[in-house]
Amino acid sequence: MSNAHVMLGLLSRGQQHGYDLKRAHDEQFPAAKPLAYGQVYATLQRLEKQGLVDPVTVERVDGPDRTVYALTDAGRAELHSWLESPEPPSPHVANPLAVKVTLTILAAGEAEASAYLQRQRAAHLNRMRHYTRAKTAPESSLPEVLAADYALAHLDADLRWIDAALQRVGALTKEITS
Structure with a gap:
């Protein structure tokens, strides 16, 4: 846009x-x-x-x-x-979380990468609470509610990715450090 x-x-x-x-x-x-x-x-x-x-x-x-x-x-x-015209889906997915996990593994190891993912998960949950309050506030306009819905959907997708990454951080560590 x-x-x-x-x-x-x-x-x-x-x-x-x-x-x-x-x-x-x-x-x-x-x-x-x-x-x-x-x-x-x-x-x-x-x-x-x-x-x-x-x-x-x-x-x-x-x-x-x-x-x-x-x-x-x-x-x-x-x-x-x-x-x-529909917006074309991006041919490249920029995932700063994945970049940070990989670099954390390389710089500090698997345990720190897992700790980073846990901190990121907490930050996402906190932001989700913010958008949930914003969308349910009586004074929220429909554009504000729709914006909050959009943000919540993206944060939820990120949380699913974070959970998957936490399950795979050991395998990722072995793959990129061997």
């Missing part, structure tokens, strides 16, 4: 300036990393150069000028095309 497509999607609701787009992003995607204003405006400038958005007016509201942008027909077509 690119910031450009996010900006196009948010502009599909109507004309907005960068401050509004940043606020809408942070409200609609509460679990995502917040966008910096610089990212928003740099993205809008790229989209304008590509003909996907047009500046329609400049407003002055107690501070610097604010350029209001609108989606062009080309921008709407690009957004539609992107929304229809």
